[in-house]
Amino acid sequence: MVRVEGVHKRYRNGPPVLAGVDLALAPGGPTVLAGGNGSGKSTLLRIVAGCALPSAGRVTGRPAVVGYLPDRFPAQLRLPADAYLRHLARIRGTRPDPGLLARFGFTGPRREPMAGLSKGNAQKVGLAQALGAGAGLVVLDEPWAGLDAAAADTLADVLGEASAGTTVLVTDHTGRAARLAGARHLRLRDGRVEDAPAPTPVVPAVAIVLRCQDPEQVRHRLGVPGRVEDGRLHLRAVPSDSDPLLFTALRLGCSVESVGPA
Amino acid sequence: MTAVAVARYLLADAVRAQRVVLPVVLQVAVLAVLFGGDPGRLPEPWGASVLTLYPIAAWLALTVAHTEDPVQRDVTVAAAGGVGPVAAGTLLVALASDLGLAVLSVVWPVIVTPYPAPPSIVLTACWRISRPGRPVRRSGCCARGRGSGGRGVPCWSAPSS
Known part of the structure; x- marks a missing residue:
């Protein structure tokens, strides 16, 4: 179980972004974090994923293999998609899932630099590196951004399949996370995490x-x-x-x- | 092991980035100019090329360390399980690229100058390069007019006595 204990974060000369976050994350269902723009969601996700250090507090029980998707997966990368996924899996000490990229409906070239990919296809590469390496903790920042409807449904399916053995923390602004089965909904407000009611899915009429x-x-x-x-x-x-x-x-x-x- | 995997990834990324080409091209240009004519007997000419080797190697190391996109660096740090392996991998790539630059700077005059360069001199040069602040000391060839054959070839190292 990943435990976030009394995490504070303040950037230089700024107000505190996180003011004492306590959180326990466990496998069994995705944890969906809501909050307004600039409320510190991405900062908390970066700290949980291990790519930023808190000003105070700590994160314990983080699994050895972590998958992280930043909120803006860079589109200007020089490596081809296949080579990038192979390198990232090697860094994690695992093997890349060969079929995941195709499952998301990736349509770009796999052996040419990723700089030529569309935003949606680059996002799919980001999802494949985070979800396809058998990570024990998956942290996804706005994973639905830029995805088409089919890929968005696939992502919900993949998260549903993974949630049994994987701890999943996700943020979302599209309303898609509201339809995730067994999700736990939290809200970040004034630097603290509180329970939030499950948002009602937006049904078009x-x-x-x-x-x-x-x-x-x-x-x-x-x-x-x-x-x-x-x-x-x-x-x-x-x-x-x-x-x-x-x-x-x-x-x-x-x-x-x-x-x-x- | 993770650091080696990170180093392989960073190297694959860096060789596709055009900005690592610039420091290498500059050092090659310096070597070509320095050793284009008759630079004289080794080890004196190394004293000139090493003056540019240090700053250009530092430039190359910084370029290699900053090739990766900052957001991409976050993903790599999360995958590697911390900053430590990524820093170690970056250091490995920077050292390897600087080593390449140093070997090029040592070997170039050995190949292009007509004078004999026994292994002992080459090894001494390598040893001196690894200890900055101690320039290759003049062997006296310029002062005595030997080696350069008195053809007006400039003496690169500062007079020591």
């Missing part, structure tokens, strides 16, 4: 306006929440349900007035 003979009856037949205004039926539905809903409404004799984002 579609607004549908129907013109019907009898809007109330149609609303009951459709069985979805909605309201009647000026003889028109206003509905909200998740995108995957909108087509069957519209089909049923048309069969009930309604005409579609508008469909758009809610």
